[in-house]
Amino acid sequence: MTITADKAMPQSLPGRARKTISLAGFFRASRGDSPFKRLIIHSILIACCVAAIYPVLRVISVSLRPGDRLLSTSLAIIPADASLENYRVLLSDTDFLLWLWNSTVITASTAVIGVILAASAAYAFSRWKFPGRNPAMVFLLATQMIPAAMLMVPLYILAVRTGMIGTYRGLVLVYCVTAIPFSIWILKGYYDTIPRDLEEAALIDGASRLGTFWRIILPLSTPSLAIVFLFNFTQAWNDYLFARVIIANADEIWTWALGLRTLQDQFRTQWGQFSAGSILVTIPVVILFLYSSKYLISGLTLGSVKG
Amino acid sequence: MDTLLAQLAPSLREVGSTVAFILLGSIVLEVLIYLLMGKVLKSKYTLPAMLVGPAAVGLLALVVYPLIWEFNLSLTNMSLRRFGDKAEYTWIACQAADPATIKNWLTDCLLRNYVDVFRAPVLKQAYILPVFLRTVLWTFLNVVFHVAGGMGLALLLNRPMRGRGLYRALLILPWAIPQVIAVLAWRGEFHFEYGYFNIILTRIGLDPIQWKTDPVWNFVSMVMTNVWLGVPFMMVILLGGMQSISGEYYEAAEMDGATGVQQFRHITLPLLRPVITPAIILGTIWTFNQFNVPFLINQNELETSDILVTALFRAAFQYNRYGFSAAFAFVVFLVLLVYSVLYVRVTGGLREVAE
Numbered sequence: 167m168t169i170t171a172d173k174a175m176p177q178s179l180p181g182r183a184r185k186t187i188s189l190a191g192f193f194r195a196s197r198g199d200s201p202f203k204r205l206i207i208h209s210i211l212i213a214c215c216v217a218a219i220y221p222v223l224r225v226i227s228v229s230l231r232p233g234d235r236l237l238s239t240s241l242a243i244i245p246a247d248a249s250l251e252n253y254r255v256l257l258s259d260t261d262f263l264l265w266l267w268n269s270t271v272i273t274a275s276t277a278v279i280g281v282i283l284a285a286s287a288a289y290a291f292s293r294w295k296f297p298g299r300n301p302a303m304v305f306l307l308a309t310q311m312i313p314a315a316m317l318m319v320p321l322y323i324l325a326v327r328t329g330m331i332g333t334y335r336g337l338v339l340v341y342c343v344t345a346i347p348f349s350i351w352i353l354k355g356y357y358d359t360i361p362r363d364l365e366e367a368a369l370i371d372g373a374s375r376l377g378t379f380w381r382i383i384l385p386l387s388t389p390s391l392a393i394v395f396l397f398n399f400t401q402a403w404n405d406y407l408f409a410r411v412i413i414a415n416a417d418e419i420w421t422w423a424l425g426l427r428t429l430q431d432q433f434r435t436q437w438g439q440f441s442a443g444s445i446l447v448t449i450p451v452v453i454l455f456l457y458s459s460k461y462l463i464s465g466l467t468l469g470s471v472k473g
Numbered sequence: 474m475d476t477l478l479a480q481l482a483p484s485l486r487e488v489g490s491t492v493a494f495i496l497l498g499s500i501v502l503e504v505l506i507y508l509l510m511g512k513v514l515k516s517k518y519t520l521p522a523m524l525v526g527p528a529a530v531g532l533l534a535l536v537v538y539p540l541i542w543e544f545n546l547s548l549t550n551m552s553l554r555r556f557g558d559k560a561e562y563t564w565i566a567c568q569a570a571d572p573a574t575i576k577n578w579l580t581d582c583l584l585r586n587y588v589d590v591f592r593a594p595v596l597k598q599a600y601i602l603p604v605f606l607r608t609v610l611w612t613f614l615n616v617v618f619h620v621a622g623g624m625g626l627a628l629l630l631n632r633p634m635r636g637r638g639l640y641r642a643l644l645i646l647p648w649a650i651p652q653v654i655a656v657l658a659w660r661g662e663f664h665f666e667y668g669y670f671n672i673i674l675t676r677i678g679l680d681p682i683q684w685k686t687d688p689v690w691n692f693v694s695m696v697m698t699n700v701w702l703g704v705p706f707m708m709v710i711l712l713g714g715m716q717s718i719s720g721e722y723y724e725a726a727e728m729d730g731a732t733g734v735q736q737f738r739h740i741t742l743p744l745l746r747p748v749i750t751p752a753i754i755l756g757t758i759w760t761f762n763q764f765n766v767p768f769l770i771n772q773n774e775l776e777t778s779d780i781l782v783t784a785l786f787r788a789a790f791q792y793n794r795y796g797f798s799a800a801f802a803f804v805v806f807l808v809l810l811v812y813s814v815l816y817v818r819v820t821g822g823l824r825e826v827a828e
Contacts, residue, residue, distance in 0.1 A: 207629055208636075214626060215643040217701070222646060224669065225658045264477040271488045279495055287528035290521035297518070302525075309536060311809055313762040315782040316802040319789045320539035320546065334484060335491040342495075343535040346528050375520055404651040407764050411790070418480050423653045427769070430657045437661060444654040455649035456642055 222448075229253070229441035252438035253446075262443050264418070265425035269403060272334055272421065276341040277398040283342065284349035284394060285387075289379055291350060292357035293365075303354075306347040314344070318411045325412055332416030337409060341402040349394045356390035357383060396458050403451065422447050499527040547586055547799035586800035595784055595801060596792070599776045605808070608761065608780040611696065615760045616753060618700040623707025628737070630708075631715045641712075648705035656769040659698040663770070688777035691770075695778060699766045703759075707752060714748030715741065754816055761809060781805045 230248040256262050291299060321340060322331070330336030364386075365378045373381065384391070406423045413419045422443070429440040503523050511519040595601050626644060630637060647655060662668040663684035671681035684694045722740045731739070742749075764782050771778040779787060785805060789798035 204634070207632075207634070211626075211629055211640050211644075215640060218644050218646050218705070221655070221658055221662060221701070222650065224662065225654075228661075261476050264480055267477055267480070268484065271484055275488050275492050279492065283528040283531060286524040290524035294518065294521040296521045309532070311758055311806075311813060312536075312540075313764075313782050313785075313802075313805060313809070315762065315764055315785045316543070316806055317536070317539055318786070319795060319799055319802060320543040321535070322789075323546070323551075323795065324539060324542065334487045335494075338488060338491050339495075339531075339535060343531040346532060350528070404653060406653045406769070407786075418476065419484075423651075426654065427657065430661065440657065440661075444658060448650050448654055451651055452646070452649045456645070 225441045225444050228437050229445050231438060252442040256439040256442045256446075260429070260439060260443075261417075261420070261425060262422070262439075262446075265420050265422040266447070268334075268419055269421040269423075272337055272341070273399055273402040276338050276345075276402045277395050279338075280342040280345045280349060280398040281391060281395050284346050284353055285384065285391060286379075287346070288350045288353035288357055289383060291354045293362075303351075306350055309347045314407050317344075318407065321408075322411045330412070332413050332419060334419060336412045337419075337421075340408050340412065341405065342398070344408075345398045345401050349398065352394055352397070353387065353390055356387055360386055393458070396454070400451070400455075495527075498530075502526050502530060543799045543802065546796055547803055548583055549796045551796040551799075586797050587804070589797060590801050590804050595788055596776050596779065599779065599784065601801075601804070604779060604781055604784050607692070611692075611767075611780050612757055612760045614696050615699050615703060615763075616756050618696075619703040619707045619756055619760075620749070620753065622700065622704040623709075623711050626704065626708045627711040627715055628741075630712055644708060645705045647702050648709070652702065652765050653769065655702060656698060656766050659694075659701070660770050660772075663694045685774070688775055691775050691778045695767050695770050698770055699760065699763060702766065703756065707756065710748060710752045711745065714745045718744045754813065757816075758809065758813070761812075781808070 227245060229252050230250070231245045232247055232249045232251055290296070291303065325331045325336045330339070360383060364382050368378045368382055369375070404423070405421075406427070409421045409424050413421070414424065426440055426443050426447070429436045429443065503526060506523050506526050507519065510516045510522055516522070590601055593600075595604060630641060630644075662670060665671060665681060665683065665685070668684070670684070674681050682690050684690050718741065722744070723736055726736050726740060761780075762782055763780075764786070767778060767780050767783045768786065771783070782805065785798055785801055788794050788801055
């Protein structure tokens, strides 16, 4: 660690002022760093960026290769005779669209229900000191420590017993409940930062407790509600383990994770189609992620700092 | 396409009925709470109880109840053979011909599964101790590389310079990609003939590596994949922490003639502690519980690459020893619990997280 950390910017400034500073930093050379040092820093960063994106570029490259040249030892990113054949085969000959559809309905309903349940519960945790509140908060934190793998055995057997194995219902119920504890923590942290005066004023004006929650708290918490929605959404969208345990035997319900996995199977490797499917699934997720990562991270730190 | 069209209506019907079921259940629950607490008990906590109600019932039904049920299961002899009928599996009772031969009823009978976790192989050949040690090694290597890599990149990025936003966006990419896809893509790159590691190795004149069949290299490939996946999170968290450190400290230190290394040791590290401690705890728990990487890279082939959670999956769903794997699950959970308690005791961390 010979790199100095002496260029910490005055980050206590609010967002707008900070933006202008980093913009200014973009146009002028950073003060103090010698050209040689800057060269080193940039080359390390570029090397790391290459390491970060090269596997992704490879997937793009494989997805563009025509069928007869899938297995090749060429390292070129854009293959010589690029074609969209794999995408066509994927969309017409496999159940990819069905998998995407299944993932979408399961994930969307999960996220909506999860947010509704967590948003109301978090309000109670934030505004009332009801008996059992602190143990409940600790319990919610403790659930984060339970390995998902620990729940899979009882959930599998109980799902078989209740006939929920291989159904959308089983998966939706599991997803929306497993995301609740984290959502409650994030939302409670955010609600805590909203001054109570606002609600008290409304209460004096004759609003009901639920009315203040609906008209004041929820509109003010839109950013954190969005974060929690996204968290619920990505959690369910990217899940493999629970889908594997609960719906592996019913291929008409498969999510994309189960489907793509079979394209990359031990005995049936369809690299081209797998890669094409990966790209189609990844692009919207990455765009959403890059767009929301700022809020996601501020939401995370806000929750942990404020408690 | 045809399958999609055929599945469209049933899927909507089923998901719709599930949502309706949850809503209806919530309404019934709210009315019950309202009548019981509001009208009968006249409690002042009626409204919070109504707000928490549905989430609490969900957690009780799908987390707490399954765990209690699993504990009961861990005392039984349930396996695939006894799966179907409720009556067929029981608490492990000793059926020795002569009761006098049973030395200790507790360990030989009731807690038999727990004893077996330590005494018998948890998989076909692997005993728990090697699997546990491998899990510790796995967690340790990953967290060290995550923190070191994340810290290095955060230090490099924490300065005004050209292209900072672009670097950040590119470096964050491994975190943004769905994990299943990233891991499966990496698995492809460990292919003996067509994966790029072996292509590069053969091009520079070295022998290609048996990534999938050699136990050591298989483990190395798992670690490489997970390091690649985990560095961005640490980088973002640490960068966020660094940016909240006021620049005045560094100016003062510079005036006193402190070197960059000294500034890092005496300013950055101590001030980052409230960020680093929870990040390490979380990172350790996540890595310890990491299922996708070991499971999808190895795809249940080499037993020598299993960590505790994948061994758990295999014991339950490949060998169908349900009662045994329930006991195994509680042992794994205890390990995690002991670690967390010790870590929090030693570092005094998490205090800022837990109010």
